[in-house]
Amino acid sequence: MKSNLKRFLRKNVIMPVVLLVVITILMKVTYDAVNDAERFYDLTGWLLQATLQSATPLILAALGGMYSEKSGIVNIGLEGMMLMGAFTAVAATYFFYDPWIGVLAAVLAGGLLGIVHAIITVKMKGNHIVSGTGIILFAGGFTTLMLEVIWNRKGMSEQVTALPNVNIPFLRDIPIIGVAFDNLSPIVYFTFVLVIVSWYVLYRTPFGLRLRAAGEDPSTLDAAGISVEKYRFIGVVISGLLAGLSGAYISISFGLPAFGKQMTGGRGFIALAALIFGNWSPFGVLGAGLFFGFLDTLQFFVGFVPAWAWVQGYSQFIQMLPFVLVVLALAGIRKSVPPKAIAVPYEKEVKA
Amino acid sequence: MNEDSLQDIGNQSDEPQKGLISKLRADVEKIRIKMVDSVEDAPGPIKSIVLAISNLLTWIFWKPVIWALFSVLLAVITSAVIMELAGYNSYVAFSALIIGALRQFDRVLFFATPLIFTGLSVAFVFKSGLFNIGAEGQLYMGSMAAAILGYLIPLPYGIHPLVCLATGAIAGALWGWLPGLLRAYRGAHEVVTTMMLSYTAILFTQWLAAGPLKELGEFQWNAQTTRILETAELPTIWGNYLHAGFLIAIVCVFVVAFILDRTVMGYEMRAVGLNEAAAETAGINPKKNMAMSLAIGGGLAGLAGASEVQGTLHRFYNQWSPGLGFDGITVAVLGNNNPFGCLLAAIFFGFLRAGGNAMHQQAHVPIEMVGVMQGLVVLFVAAPRVIQWMADQSLDYGKWFSVEKARPIQPIAFALSMVIALYGAYFSFSLLGEAQLGLMFIGISAVTSVLGIVAFFLLFARNSRGIIISLIMSICWFALAVIGMGAGVDIGFMILVGLIQSVLAVFSLLLVKGVGKSKGGDA
Numbered sequence: 001m002k003s004n005l006k007r008f009l010r011k012n013v014i015m016p017v018v019l020l021v022v023i024t025i026l027m028k029v030t031y032d033a034v035n036d037a038e039r040f041y042d043l044t045g046w047l048l049q050a051t052l053q054s055a056t057p058l059i060l061a062a063l064g065g066m067y068s069e070k071s072g073i074v075n076i077g078l079e080g081m082m083l084m085g086a087f088t089a090v091a092a093t094y095f096f097y098d099p100w101i102g103v104l105a106a107v108l109a110g111g112l113l114g115i116v117h118a119i120i121t122v123k124m125k126g127n128h129i130v131s132g133t134g135i136i137l138f139a140g141g142f143t144t145l146m147l148e149v150i151w152n153r154k155g156m157s158e159q160v161t162a163l164p165n166v167n168i169p170f171l172r173d174i175p176i177i178g179v180a181f182d183n184l185s186p187i188v189y190f191t192f193v194l195v196i197v198s199w200y201v202l203y204r205t206p207f208g209l210r211l212r213a214a215g216e217d218p219s220t221l222d223a224a225g226i227s228v229e230k231y232r233f234i235g236v237v238i239s240g241l242l243a244g245l246s247g248a249y250i251s252i253s254f255g256l257p258a259f260g261k262q263m264t265g266g267r268g269f270i271a272l273a274a275l276i277f278g279n280w281s282p283f284g285v286l287g288a289g290l291f292f293g294f295l296d297t298l299q300f301f302v303g304f305v306p307a308w309a310w311v312q313g314y315s316q317f318i319q320m321l322p323f324v325l326v327v328l329a330l331a332g333i334r335k336s337v338p339p340k341a342i343a344v345p346y347e348k349e350v351k352a
Numbered sequence: 353m354n355e356d357s358l359q360d361i362g363n364q365s366d367e368p369q370k371g372l373i374s375k376l377r378a379d380v381e382k383i384r385i386k387m388v389d390s391v392e393d394a395p396g397p398i399k400s401i402v403l404a405i406s407n408l409l410t411w412i413f414w415k416p417v418i419w420a421l422f423s424v425l426l427a428v429i430t431s432a433v434i435m436e437l438a439g440y441n442s443y444v445a446f447s448a449l450i451i452g453a454l455r456q457f458d459r460v461l462f463f464a465t466p467l468i469f470t471g472l473s474v475a476f477v478f479k480s481g482l483f484n485i486g487a488e489g490q491l492y493m494g495s496m497a498a499a500i501l502g503y504l505i506p507l508p509y510g511i512h513p514l515v516c517l518a519t520g521a522i523a524g525a526l527w528g529w530l531p532g533l534l535r536a537y538r539g540a541h542e543v544v545t546t547m548m549l550s551y552t553a554i555l556f557t558q559w560l561a562a563g564p565l566k567e568l569g570e571f572q573w574n575a576q577t578t579r580i581l582e583t584a585e586l587p588t589i590w591g592n593y594l595h596a597g598f599l600i601a602i603v604c605v606f607v608v609a610f611i612l613d614r615t616v617m618g619y620e621m622r623a624v625g626l627n628e629a630a631a632e633t634a635g636i637n638p639k640k641n642m643a644m645s646l647a648i649g650g651g652l653a654g655l656a657g658a659s660e661v662q663g664t665l666h667r668f669y670n671q672w673s674p675g676l677g678f679d680g681i682t683v684a685v686l687g688n689n690n691p692f693g694c695l696l697a698a699i700f701f702g703f704l705r706a707g708g709n710a711m712h713q714q715a716h717v718p719i720e721m722v723g724v725m726q727g728l729v730v731l732f733v734a735a736p737r738v739i740q741w742m743a744d745q746s747l748d749y750g751k752w753f754s755v756e757k758a759r760p761i762q763p764i765a766f767a768l769s770m771v772i773a774l775y776g777a778y779f780s781f782s783l784l785g786e787a788q789l790g791l792m793f794i795g796i797s798a799v800t801s802v803l804g805i806v807a808f809f810l811l812f813a814r815n816s817r818g819i820i821i822s823l824i825m826s827i828c829w830f831a832l833a834v835i836g837m838g839a840g841v842d843i844g845f846m847i848l849v850g851l852i853q854s855v856l857a858v859f860s861l862l863l864v865k866g867v868g869k870s871k872g873g874d875a
Contacts, residue, residue: 074543076485076547095794096791101791116731119735120731120734120735120738123737124736124737124738124741125735125737126734126735126737127685129483129485129681130685130730130733130734131730131731131734131735133485133681133682133685133730134682134727134729134733135727135731136678136727137682137723137726137727137730138723138727138728138731139727140720141721141722141724141726141727142434142720142723142724144718144720145434145438145718145720145721145724146438148718148720149438149439149718266551269548269551272547273544273548276544313563314559314563316555316559316562317555317559320551320552320555320556322548323548323549323552324548324552326544326545327531327534327544327545327548327549327552330534330538330540330541330544330545331534331538331540332539332540338541
């Protein structure tokens, strides 16, 4: 019992406590550097809000990757699916003047690439990594090509209507929280709902059990009379849908509402990192995504505090942290356990 | 378990026997055996040459070649369709591409040079059962090392380039060795670690180029280091572009082939790649070999970076590589992880790149089309069963005509439905441009076009569900015609397509009912 408690403490308490201490120190240092309560509140609120904003696409894509990897299919193509989603969102909004249709189209486009990946990896038993690479290349080329075809421009599309932000009454009057949680894109709030829903679906429903079984022990699932291929297919398609949504967030709900060439900028890979750092679990993904989002914001944040401007010369090292941390995590500083049958194609046994 | 997997490997190389093809294969095999027998007593060199040629006649050699060619063909067809849909003339584009590339063949080889290196890197690592996704990072490390050595240390002509290349290779090798060690001794999966370390390397070199090693003086848009000394440059050997890096790449192809096929190390690596547990039982140290293979792979990628810096760029630019490391994966995949295959695949991709410019100038197709083609090639190669499936289905379809001689109407009806479904998919996709007709119209045309493709493949597999889908498709056509009424769209044509399709569908449905359910292929 005692050892259980110890394990629980080690597993679930140490990291948050360390993070809390780090954040407290950071806030104290910030306060000393700014030396003005009003400005400090604003800055902290902005930091929180920007963290949420840059964490959202990572969390969404990583959740998608989780569905796919839990079912046993490696999805390196997240980056390509996000790019496709980002492009489709802008194109559909451009033609129909309604960003919500853009979001829907983006989700469908991501799902379509998910189906391609699923056909190649699940049905045709192709190599997961090769197929993912193909999807990244195809999406990168296709979106840039269509950018020129539709807008006849290089690099950046025309601006379209952005997804309206949600305003929550009464919230904005609270000092830090008001700045942090008010006036965000609806997709940000939806992401948090989705994390909880994903947890419930994966760990509390028969569907989730079967999906996980397809990734952990497909032959047992098959022996129970359930199609492994079907669940893997569904897992990959869900990952495509979520990656498409993540792309839509990046293009029409975050920053300028336009599509830029290769605009996802490696976020799909950071999402993969978040997935591994979050140990393939929804709340782990949430934590890792928020942390990586925070790191992403930090490099801009230091620019606001004049005393810290020198740090910007080293911003590459801050950007590097997610990748280095994942390598360290996989090397055993923190135990990351992937699903057992991941990347192993399942061949149904046939009578000889 | 080990025996099972070995058996699987054995089964894969033996195709299910199909009449004509198996006969052809048997004939070729007979010729090969005759060739081998006839040189039994011949002197050494002649014998080995004939044996090498006779190896070209084996199915093990031809199968990957045929698959690669088919994948390229499918990718070309698909990209032609994409070009037509985007409103370009695919014939003009492709002929411009081919002629443009042939006219400037030095550029083809120039573009191929780094791809040969990175392709070899990925292929070499793959032979030992690992996946090197991070060739990009190793390439950056190599190019940075070569650039630093190129401008810091003055050395005489002849020695300087070699020293720079060697340093680049060592830097890349170290960057590949790290994930190799982590994989071997800590179990960290190399797919993830190489990818993450690749981004780390890009950011690290970016910092070096923008910070401590920044070229002093004039303003720069993109961070860059000082130009390397002339002594460190690789000479240009053909035309304006092709530099001596290409020769080194060719040498590397032979060296890698030699290491893999003719040395103990290569043998051990291949053994680890085929079956790690069996190799360990046989006394091979898999950990050492894994780390070593990733280090060599990293060294090859580092050479790619170094030769690019010394050959054309002459300095390190921040983020100079347009994904050469990633393209290495595509090269290795298309080359079936064979060194010579990689050489050919790299030249093919170089051909596409070099022709891409001409295609852009003459047919105004954006150069990104080349990226699309590359992605499609990889997607088709990734799924060898797609081609297998298509070959099987077409053979069966052909048989269907000959078997049902008494009643060839049904296959003909299916074939006609297939053609019209495909054309319908194309036509309804082109309707997507009519955005002013509203969401309903666009939605239905999108559905129709997807249905058309699905129906085509189902009909191709002689699955009777395809008829139902083409029936649904014809209903979609009527719906489109109703919505598009009076909006300036050619509704008469839509109704015509819908009518033909529904009549064909009903007709073949009746035939299927009469004959009994035709053999349903698994779609």
